Amino acid sequence: MSVHELEKLFQDKIDQEIKIEPRDWMPEAYRKTNLRQISQHAHSEIVGMLPEGNWIGRAPSLKRKAILLAKVQDEGGHGLYLYSAAETLGFSRDQMIEDLHSGKAKYSSIFNYPSLTWADMGAIGWLVDGAAILNQVMLCRTSYGPYARAMVRICKEESFHQRQGFEILLVLSRGTEAQKAMCQDAINRWWWPSLMMFGPKDSESTNSDQSMKWKIKRKSNDELRQQFVDMIAEQVKVLGMTLPDPDLVWNESRKHYDFGEINWEEFWNVVKGNGPCNKQRLEARRKAHDNGAWVREAASAYAAKKAARRKTVAA
């Protein structure tokens, strides 16, 4: 079969909503795009453990500590599923991690912001997990089978995370004056970076058209961002807090909220490595990996010894 015919067959499958599986023929660009996106997603889960991990030791009650520990652990689990999904595209987890540590692979910029108060645990759950969910719900129907299936498992847990985050803020919003201020401050700091999570504007997004055609993505950045603004603008009322955007207003004719312009200069700066925590996040990941090298070596040395012994016994 010619490449042209293969490509046609491939696109037919996608148009008929048949999932692409690891052993199916796929265009090289499709494989690469998926690999980049899934591994980037996996890295985001892992780096995402750091800002919240920062408050495990200081969680203000035993119940909150347990919920936070379980949440951060869930994110580690998400990383595992996603690394496995990415590995089906012929790239090992070790290689992916190497690319993360060398700066070649990216992760979500949101995790380059610092978690400064306990209220940030609420704001991250509500806004960051909330934004992630919209993207991930869409990805449950993405065309690459292993990615879609990983997303289905992940989405169930993410909605818990968002509710738990909101609940943290709800308690703060009904608490003392200091707690209310802490709550509003966290919303102020996390709001704009959360909006940036959906990526550049559609008019400036480079890979979007092809990704839509291949049904890797099914909604554009701007569509998802609008959906997020509409959702959060309502939920924030329950908290009795405000979003830090004077231009945020319901538009009756569009049936959507209008909102202000994102600071794209900040967006690109954080992407380029100039966010408040880019350096620290990567350093923390590298340090964990480097300090763990002797542990991984010992584990494989022991496994090899054991296998050799079994062989001797068998012979």
Add this chain to the structure above:
Amino acid sequence: MSAHTSNQALIDYTLHLADSSLIMAQRSSEWCGHGPVLEQDIAITNISLDLLGQARHFYQYAAGLINQSADHTLKPATEDSLAYLRDERAFKNLLLTELPKGDWAQTILKHFFFSVYQSLLYTRLQTVPDKDLAAIAAKSLKEVAYHVKWSSEWVIRLGDGTAESHQRMLTAIEELWPYTGEMFRAADYETGMVDPSTLHAGWLKEVQDVFAEATLPMSSESVYMHVGGKTGLHTENLGYMLAELQYLQRAYPGAEW
């Protein structure tokens, strides 16, 4: 023993169990997000969660006992007031649990020593007349059995892994062994509960078996043993741990979270 002192002994005993589990959990949760490999990051966080769960059960029971007693300085007590508003001299956790997390070898060995001890202790505790303590012990045993299995496997893997991992285990043994004696020396409040000295032989046997498979030497029985944690005399580590753990409750008294 008067009713008052025996009730106080039961409260102290329960707090001792709670504190050890909590401090173990607090320390091991430092690995969350920083583990040597993702699967083990998840595994140790699971164990932290189990230990935290045990601590909560014990604190809740202690809080009930305190609130029922006629007048008690810790009244009104909740699981959080007991964990967050007592000072280090009131904490009764084993010294072993508060030692720094160290490298993966020290963490593994600490969990191994502690979980083998816990499994022996809880096995006996589930048969004491105090129904609540017995129930918590029974409920926790399944988790602890997993902790023993997980940590034993790692002791063997590291002991019999590479020259470096073996050496790190030797260092860990040297660091931690002097803190194991305290587990088996009874504090006053343990009278009438499980006599910890009766757990010692079983513990040594289990450690010996795993060490043998791990090609690790047993420490000499004559090593000097540090004690004090059970009665509130701690290492300098605990103060820093509590400063972190208790920070928000101390900074915003009376606030709900």
